[in-house]
Amino acid sequence: MTHRYPPAPSPEELGLVPPRDGASRRSGNALPKLKRFRFQLMHEWIREEFPKCRVADVGGGKGLLAYLLIREGFDATVIDPVRQSLPRKFRNLSGRRIGIPPDADVPRIACPYSVETGGRFDLLIAIHAHGVNMSIIDTVAEMGTSCILMPCCVIDEPETPPHGDAWFDWLIQHATDQSLKVDYFYLNFKGQNVGFYIRGPLPRHGG
Numbered sequence: 001m002t003h004r005y006p007p008a009p010s011p012e013e014l015g016l017v018p019p020r021d022g023a024s025r026r027s028g029n030a031l032p033k034l035k036r037f038r039f040q041l042m043h044e045w046i047r048e049e050f051p052k053c054r055v056a057d058v059g060g061g062k063g064l065l066a067y068l069l070i071r072e073g074f075d076a077t078v079i080d081p082v083r084q085s086l087p088r089k090f091r092n093l094s095g096r097r098i099g100i101p102p103d104a105d106v107p108r109i110a111c112p113y114s115v116e117t118g119g120r121f122d123l124l125i126a127i128h129a130h131g132v133n134m135s136i137i138d139t140v141a142e143m144g145t146s147c148i149l150m151p152c153c154v155i156d157e158p159e160t161p162p163h164g165d166a167w168f169d170w171l172i173q174h175a176t177d178q179s180l181k182v183d184y185f186y187l188n189f190k191g192q193n194v195g196f197y198i199r200g201p202l203p204r205h206g207g
Contacts (some may be wrong), residue, residue: 005161008168008194011016011186017192029068040093041187043068046056050146053122053203058113058136059129062087063106070106079117086115094157119143122203128192131156133171137198141178145202150195172196 011017042065046055052073057066065085069076086106089099109117113132118124118139124147126132130131134150135158140147146197154160154167161170175198186194 006164008015008151008166008192011194014184014194016184016186016187036189037093037101038090038127038187038189038193039065039068040090041189042125043072044093045185045187046074046123046125046148047072049197050123050204051178054120055123055125056118056121058110058118058124058126058132060125062107064090065125065127066106067100067104072182077109077121079109079113079186081109081110081112083108115139115142121145123147126150127195128152134158134174137171137175137178140175140193140198140200141180143202144200146198146200148195150192152192169195 012019046069053075055066055069055074056074056079057063057069057076058079060066060080061082062084063078066076066078086100086104088102089097091097111117113135115135115138117165118136120144122145124136124139124145126136126148127150129151130153133149135148136147139145149171151168151171161167172182175196180198182196182198184194184196
């Protein structure tokens with residue numbers, strides 16, 4: 001079944017990487033996409049872009065991203081109404097298998113996301129999460145948090161764009177309508193790998 005809405009723009013279309021010359025040799029980000037490392041890549045990107053702070057991984061599922069951030073010194077929590085267990089192992093970006101202790105867990109809030117809940121954190125993350133993207137943007141506007149969104153579909157969202165309009169672009173407009181400045185990024189994994197982030201007053205850099 002064809003998706004109702006146009007796909008998210010490519011990194012090239014967002015100006016994040018130069019257009020590829022089909023005759024040139026591929027290297028770096030032009031190499032084939034990594035397939036299973038979205039959480040590891042996001043963890044590395046957050047570590048470089050944001051100070052250690054209170055983080056909520058909204059729709060965070062098993063909690064691997066929160067686990068990686070906690071190991072890095074972030075105060076990370078999963079917000080997800082479906083409680084799941086951490087995986088018992090994962091591979092780092094070098095491909096080495098890392099075991100997770102059987103008694104390890106991450107803090108969890110097992111309820112649907114709300115602006116009030118999100119306002120308890122400095123940084124909100126949603127990777128391909130359902131039904132929370134608009135609310136997270138609203139939290140940023142109301143509470144002064146920052147956010148990182150990689151939206152994929154409109155499932156369970158309170159509003160949806162008109163037929164033919166791109167969901168990604170519609171969310172950008174929802175943010176700019178609230179005077180929020182949006183920046184783009186992408187991560188080198190297979191699938192919908194472009195996103196945007198909004199820096200609010202929180203977290204305080206250098207604090």
